[in-house]
Each structure stands twice: as C-alpha cells, then as structure tokens.
Amino acid sequence: MAKRRTSGIQRRSRASEEALSRRVGSGGAGGIDMRILILLGILVIGAVILVVVLLFGGDAGTPLGQRQRDDGGEHTDSGCQIGNYSSNPPTSGCHDPTPLNWGVYTSAAPANVTQTIHNLEHGGVVIWFQPGQLDEAGISALTDYVRGENQTNRYKVILSPWIGQDFGHAVAVTSWNWLLYLDSADVGQIRDFTSDHYGDAPESGGGPGPPG
DSSP states (O other), X not given: OHHHHHHHHHHHHHHHHHHHHHHHHHHHHHHHHHHHHHHHXXXXXXXXXXXXXXXXXXXXXXXXXXXXXXXXXXXXXXOXXXXXXXXXXXXXXXXXXXXXXXXXXXXXXXXHHHHHHHHHHTTOEEEEEOGGGSOHHHHHHHHHHHHHHHTSSOOOEEEEEOOSSOOSSSEEEEETTEEEEESSOOHHHHHHHHHHHTTOSTTTTOOOOOOO
C-alpha cells in the first residue's frame, strides 16, 4: 500500500510540472506578442512624424522672397529707362556695362540702379534702404552685416540708400529675379535670402573681386 501512495504522489508531481511548463510556455508566447506590439507602436509613431513633417515642414526648401519676371540682361552705354523694369527695385533688365564695387554706399545716384543690376547678374545681392523709413540703428545693423559678408567668400553684397520711387517698405533685398521687402533691418531674413540666392545668376563668376 505504501508503494501505491508513493506512485500516486509521483504522478501528481509530474502533472504539476507539466502544468507549470505549459504556463511558462504561454508566458513566452505573450513575450513575443509584446515585442510585436512595441514594433507596431514604433511604426505608428514614425508614420505620425512623417505626416507632421509633410504637413508643416513642406515649405522648408522654398526660397525666401518673391520671384520676379526676367526682364533680360541687355548691356548698354546709352542709358536705361528706370520705369521700364517690372519690379521696384529692379532685379533684372537693361543695365550699365560696368558693375559697382561691392560694399557699403552712403549716398545713391540714379546710375547706381542700372549698375547694380549688373552686380545681380554676377550673382550678388543688393540691399536697398529708404532713409526716411529706417532709423540709424537699422542702417548701422545693415552696414555691419554687409561689411561682415564682404570679408568672407560670400563677399558679393552691396548696401545703398534708395532714391527712386517709394517701394512701400523700409528695405528691399534683391538678387537676380528675386525680391524681398522688409519693414525693418531684419538681418536674419537678409542672411537667409542671401543663402538662398547668392550666386544664382547668369554670370555668377563675374567681378569685381573682393572689396579692399
């Protein structure tokens, strides 16, 4: 009789071990399921991030400013009619055969306009300001910016007061076929505009060379 009781205990022990083994096995399957859920969660988060970038970051590569009509690049010694340009200030069109030197100008002449179009054709950026609409601090900020750029490899920048027809803003930043109006000396925007358009012109290798 003692032997039968012992064998019964052994059978119950083996049954308990098998049950425990099944529970452990089901726990392992649960672990695999959890990993799948984590992977799916990561994929969902990635999809959400992609949608946000497409919706709100789609314009990150759009150049700053407004694209202007190309008025051509005629060189003439006989003078150009200022009123014939399609933008104010002009960003292309008839111009003087000789560009201005890069740098800061404290006074302006009508010839500056037709000369600086040639500077734009050579890949430069010209910043015009209307003295009556910009204070001394603003002019000083623009001056410092241009002089700083003139000392770098991106030296093709000009600053000049504007004496032509009022363009309705304190500052106009121009490159070949591009124009940006500003109501203040926003150097950050000017720097971004320059980064977007510097050297993007028909004769970007043209001179003059660096100032000084």
